[in-house]
Amino acid sequence: MASPAIFVGTFVHCTRLNELQILKNYILATDEKGTITTFCPKDDPSVAALLSSSNGITKLTIPPGGFILPTFVDLHLHAPQYLYAGNGLHLPLMEWLDTYAFKAEERLDADPSLARRVYETLARRLVEAGTGATLLFGTIKEDTNLILAEAFQTVGLRGYVGKLSMDQSSRPTYVESSAQSSLQSARSFIDRCRSITVDLPDHERLVEPVLTPRFVPTCSDELLAGLGDISKTEGLRVQSHLAEAKDQVEWVRRERKQEDIDVFDKSGLLTSRTIQAHCTFLDKPSLARLESAGTSVAHCPLSNAYFSEEPFRLREALDKGVKVGLGTDIAGGYTVDIMSAMRQAVITSRMREGARLTAKQEGRSLTVGWKESLYMATKGGAEALGLLTGEFVVGAPFDAQQIELLAESKRGSLDFYDALEWAEDTIEKWWCLGDSRNRVGVWVQGKQILKK
Numbered sequence: 001m002a003s004p005a006i007f008v009g010t011f012v013h014c015t016r017l018n019e020l021q022i023l024k025n026y027i028l029a030t031d032e033k034g035t036i037t038t039f040c041p042k043d044d045p046s047v048a049a050l051l052s053s054s055n056g057i058t059k060l061t062i063p064p065g066g067f068i069l070p071t072f073v074d075l076h077l078h079a080p081q082y083l084y085a086g087n088g089l090h091l092p093l094m095e096w097l098d099t100y101a102f103k104a105e106e107r108l109d110a111d112p113s114l115a116r117r118v119y120e121t122l123a124r125r126l127v128e129a130g131t132g133a134t135l136l137f138g139t140i141k142e143d144t145n146l147i148l149a150e151a152f153q154t155v156g157l158r159g160y161v162g163k164l165s166m167d168q169s170s171r172p173t174y175v176e177s178s179a180q181s182s183l184q185s186a187r188s189f190i191d192r193c194r195s196i197t198v199d200l201p202d203h204e205r206l207v208e209p210v211l212t213p214r215f216v217p218t219c220s221d222e223l224l225a226g227l228g229d230i231s232k233t234e235g236l237r238v239q240s241h242l243a244e245a246k247d248q249v250e251w252v253r254r255e256r257k258q259e260d261i262d263v264f265d266k267s268g269l270l271t272s273r274t275i276q277a278h279c280t281f282l283d284k285p286s287l288a289r290l291e292s293a294g295t296s297v298a299h300c301p302l303s304n305a306y307f308s309e310e311p312f313r314l315r316e317a318l319d320k321g322v323k324v325g326l327g328t329d330i331a332g333g334y335t336v337d338i339m340s341a342m343r344q345a346v347i348t349s350r351m352r353e354g355a356r357l358t359a360k361q362e363g364r365s366l367t368v369g370w371k372e373s374l375y376m377a378t379k380g381g382a383e384a385l386g387l388l389t390g391e392f393v394v395g396a397p398f399d400a401q402q403i404e405l406l407a408e409s410k411r412g413s414l415d416f417y418d419a420l421e422w423a424e425d426t427i428e429k430w431w432c433l434g435d436s437r438n439r440v441g442v443w444v445q446g447k448q449i450l451k452k
Contacts, residue, residue: 002446009062034446065406071132073381076327162212228268303332325381
């Protein structure tokens with residue numbers, strides 16, 4: 001349970017795309033549920049009594065070289081693949097799955113002790129990276145996914161856990177026997193995952209099940225339609241991969257005689273509860289379909305560079321109003337740090353703009369700015385998951401990270417030669433050069449889970 005707390009200092013958040021707010025000398029108060037009850041300037045007369053109170057309230061004054069920022073949201077991460085993160089990125093997607101991914105997932109399903117070690121380590125690494133909520137792909141086996149959910153609940157992270165549904169596979173030993181057995185297992189996992197937190201108050205329930213058809217090549221039409229029905233009746237989130245790589249897209253066209261997006265749509269899986277990873281081969285009309293359906297995109301720029309022959313149309317998606325957050329895509333990406341994903345999203349967009357100019361194409365710049373990437377890493381990801389986190393507002397859970405820029409032992413790669421001014425340039429410098437050494441505190445639902 002969280003303790004009531006008061007924080008005084010500088011707060012930074014993005015309430016809208018490309019809008020950064022730096023709020024100096026503010027006060028934020030939380031209650032015993034970890035909910036924000038006050039957020040206003042410190043000199044506001046209404047908070048005088050609050051500041052003078054000593055009623056068992058924890059008080060933290062952020063030092064002049066520090067600020068409070070919302071935690072990051074990772075919209076796409078394959079938890080079992082953390083086992084081999086940083087290896088095997090030389091193959092096309094479909095070959096890579098056979099050679100690395102399926103084997104690692106099957107190995108964890110066969111070894112609960114190893115699964116626990118991997119998942120507990122992953123959870124700690126995410127905390128160190130400032131991530132407060134993660135949308136997770138798991139494995140086929142229910143028990144292994146329960147280990148994942150328990151690891152995140154114990155550490156104090158928000159974990160949206162997806163037991164894989166796949167009744168087709170190129171690996172005969174790693175597949176569910178039929179669509180009906182897969183659907184039965186999905187329903188069973190929903191109940192078992194919810195039972196982990198059933199005795200806790202609502203604000204302490206940090207893990208939830210998510211329906212997870214891996215992608216079209218591993219799911220029959222019968223399975224996808226059944227998952228669509230479950231999502232509708234249970235109101236559950238759905239996650240999958242959409243139009244990720246050339247070999248995958250061509251496989252769907254050849255075997256299903258349709259586009260990825262059409263397969264999901266006709267199965268009832270293109271909804272406002274759906275988060276689709278990658279989407280690199282979607283054209284502008286398809287992006288408009290996502291916006292109309294309310295479906296969100298998990299943009300994974302690093303893994304796209306390895307497995308997609310073209311980059312995601314990020315600028316176009318944002319301009320159309322598609323909800324977009326960022327994902328690390330372990331192990332198609334090699335780091336759990338969302339700060340890397342932010343930088344890579346901007347870099348990729350600038351390369352796209354360079355290609356547009358070289359081709360002398362008319363139209364709007366394709367560049368995405370660092371403030372837009374920070375929005376996607378925080379508020380954008382939270383909106384995709386239907387969370388109130390991602391910005392500081394009364395009534396929202398306090399999910400936050402404390403960043404320190406000046407203390408010698410916590411400066412990391414940052415150097416300042418003049419008196420620190422709280423301006424956008426300062427935050428941009430941290431965005432470019434900051435790392436886990438600058439992170440001295442993390443809170444989820446008002447409970448501190450990292451303190452340096």
